[in-house]
Amino acid sequence: MSAPLKDITPAERARSTSFYEASARTRLELLLDAGSFVEFIGPEQREVSPHLKIFDLPEQFDDGIVVGRGRLDGSPVFVAAQEGRFMGGAFGEVHGAKLTGLIRAARQIGSIPVLILFDTGGVRLQEANAGELAIAEIMRAVMEARSAGVKVIGLIGGRSGCYGGGGLIAGCCSALAVSEPGRIAVSGPEVIETNRGVEEFDSRDRALVWRTMGGKHRRLLGAADVFADDNVQDFREAALELLELVGPFGLDALKAEQERLADRLRRLSACSDAVDIWTAEGIAHAETVPELPADQFIALADRTGRTSRDAR
Amino acid sequence: MTLDDILTALFPDGHEVRNDKGVLLGSATLRSGDSMLVLGVADRTALGVDEAIRLSDHVLRSIGRDSGPILVLVDSDSQRMSKRDELLGLNEFLAHLAKVLIHADLNGRPTIGLLYGHSAAGALLATGLATRVLVGLPGADPAVMDLPSMAKVTKLSMEALEEKAKSTPVFAPGLSNLAQMGAVHMTWSHAAPLADQLEALLADMPVARDGRDALGKARGGRLKAVEIAERVRDLALQAR
Numbered sequence: 001m002s003a004p005l006k007d008i009t010p011a012e013r014a015r016s017t018s019f020y021e022a023s024a025r026t027r028l029e030l031l032l033d034a035g036s037f038v039e040f041i042g043p044e045q046r047e048v049s050p051h052l053k054i055f056d057l058p059e060q061f062d063d064g065i066v067v068g069r070g071r072l073d074g075s076p077v078f079v080a081a082q083e084g085r086f087m088g089g090a091f092g093e094v095h096g097a098k099l100t101g102l103i104r105a106a107r108q109i110g111s112i113p114v115l116i117l118f119d120t121g122g123v124r125l126q127e128a129n130a131g132e133l134a135i136a137e138i139m140r141a142v143m144e145a146r147s148a149g150v151k152v153i154g155l156i157g158g159r160s161g162c163y164g165g166g167g168l169i170a171g172c173c174s175a176l177a178v179s180e181p182g183r184i185a186v187s188g189p190e191v192i193e194t195n196r197g198v199e200e201f202d203s204r205d206r207a208l209v210w211r212t213m214g215g216k217h218r219r220l221l222g223a224a225d226v227f228a229d230d231n232v233q234d235f236r237e238a239a240l241e242l243l244e245l246v247g248p249f250g251l252d253a254l255k256a257e258q259e260r261l262a263d264r265l266r267r268l269s270a271c272s273d274a275v276d277i278w279t280a281e282g283i284a285h286a287e288t289v290p291e292l293p294a295d296q297f298i299a300l301a302d303r304t305g306r307t308s309r310d311a312r
Numbered sequence: 313m314t315l316d317d318i319l320t321a322l323f324p325d326g327h328e329v330r331n332d333k334g335v336l337l338g339s340a341t342l343r344s345g346d347s348m349l350v351l352g353v354a355d356r357t358a359l360g361v362d363e364a365i366r367l368s369d370h371v372l373r374s375i376g377r378d379s380g381p382i383l384v385l386v387d388s389d390s391q392r393m394s395k396r397d398e399l400l401g402l403n404e405f406l407a408h409l410a411k412v413l414i415h416a417d418l419n420g421r422p423t424i425g426l427l428y429g430h431s432a433a434g435a436l437l438a439t440g441l442a443t444r445v446l447v448g449l450p451g452a453d454p455a456v457m458d459l460p461s462m463a464k465v466t467k468l469s470m471e472a473l474e475e476k477a478k479s480t481p482v483f484a485p486g487l488s489n490l491a492q493m494g495a496v497h498m499t500w501s502h503a504a505p506l507a508d509q510l511e512a513l514l515a516d517m518p519v520a521r522d523g524r525d526a527l528g529k530a531r532g533g534r535l536k537a538v539e540i541a542e543r544v545r546d547l548a549l550q551a552r
Contacts (some may be wrong), residue, residue: 047540078551084433094537097544103546126483127483133495147415186406283505
């Protein structure tokens with residue numbers, strides 16, 4: 001560490017570090033209490049994907065995900081962070097199994113929450129069957145853990161967003177925090193355009209991508225309960241807030257979610273753009289939402305945004 | 313076999329399953345006289361927000377009112393790929409359907425998926441892969457990702473991909489590949505009555521524990537997943 005940095009507190013460093021730009025390891029280091037992170041099956045064990053060599057593709061020693069335990073404000077947490085810069089953070093066999101094992105342990109213990117730092121394009125195409133199945137296993141594990149009283153919090157703000165099966169796992173979490181660049185969707189922009197044509201979705205229209213799938217829209221819809229500014233400290237505070245907020249999971253939560261989603265369809269089904277949705281939700285000058293700075297947006301979302309609390 | 317043929321063969325004692333624009337909702341009578349809740353996606357219909365909300369509603373209404381197992385029939389497209397579905401939060405709707413099915417399974421309503429046609433990607437995750445036991449019918453043709461899309465992304469020719477697919481079940485479409493990975497537990501035969509095979513499965517349901525990774529290893533399709541998951545779990549349990 002260079003000399004000028006040594007007087008900076010961890011919180012200040014976390015505050016000045018973009019979550020979007022940071023690597024998975026930096027995110028974890030700055031999100032957790034300083035020095036508390038312990039990795040399970042770290043890169044030194046070289047547990048690489050057994051499938052990428054079929055395609056002559058480079059492997060990564062951690063297969064693009066870092067899992068382990070640490071502390072958050074002194075309390076133990078399990079953590080998993082996907083590395084969006086390796087294969088788009090996509091789920092393969094080893095990558096997915098690390099997360100499955102972590103959540104299964106949390107279920108067995110029952111009292112230690114799990115934080116998942118999503119950064120993924122979804123299934124890794126080169127091992128599509130293994131990746132798809134890993135996602136199904138993770139979804140099952142998350143629901144079993146939540147049924148056992150475990151809180152599973154998703155943090156979404158990475159460069160690969162949270163797409164494909166990652167979006168479904170996020171939908172299984174107890175609560176989500178999302179930043180503006182943290183996109184959540186099933187089909188990515190390019191996938192929709194390839195399958196349905198540019199008239200359906202122009203993937204090069206970045207403003208369209210952000211307002212359809214981005215963090216602000218997801219927060220206003222109530223898909224995410226907390227909006228974080230794009231720095232690691234904000235995500236740390238969001239995680240702490242959500243851990244306080246999350247109630248028990250059970251049939252009532254699923255019934256409430258059914259009603260929440262059915263109500264969304266009744267109200268917003270005819271809207272053809274996010275701006276129409278925000279207007280229908282009573283936001284004046286909805287077209288200015290994408291430009292709002294984080295603090296103003298959070299104030300707006302707290303006033304008019306929906307919530308999925310106890311309804312997911 | 314058409315859907316009607318399959319339903320008749322599964323439930324000779326009768327069923328009330330309606331197909332409304334590809335969304336299957338209803339129930340059927342088992343040999344014991346007990347009822348089985350039935351839902352699903354037919355006619356290779358894409359699974360979007362409008363379909364998913366009806367399917368989850370059907371299960372939730374049944375919980376607390378009925379008892380007995382649940383059958384999820386699957387002949388779907390992928391998730392519906394549209395601006396509208398994503399705008400409305402398709403990931404939440406698909407996750408919700410999976411959650412409802414998993415919750416039912418964990419709480420006394422064992423779930424069986426029956427893949428009798430196509431399915432892919434998010435639609436498969438929200439239906440068949442969210443059940444305790446996924447059964448395939450001969451002729452089913454699931455494809456997590458289709459080879460033409462894969463060729464585009466990997467920049468490999470179709471021929472090269474087909475050649476690689478001969479040596480591994482890990483990426484190529486098809487029922488047998490998914491079975492080898494542990495995703496499809498068993499494939500039924502048209503040589504025996506489907507009703508007999510369903511009743512035999514119901515009489516001998518595995519416990520509600522996800523053993524798909526172990527199955528994938530036993531079948532030689534996924535050699536690492538179970539070991540990696542167990543090692544991480546053991547390390548994490550030492551955190552207590």
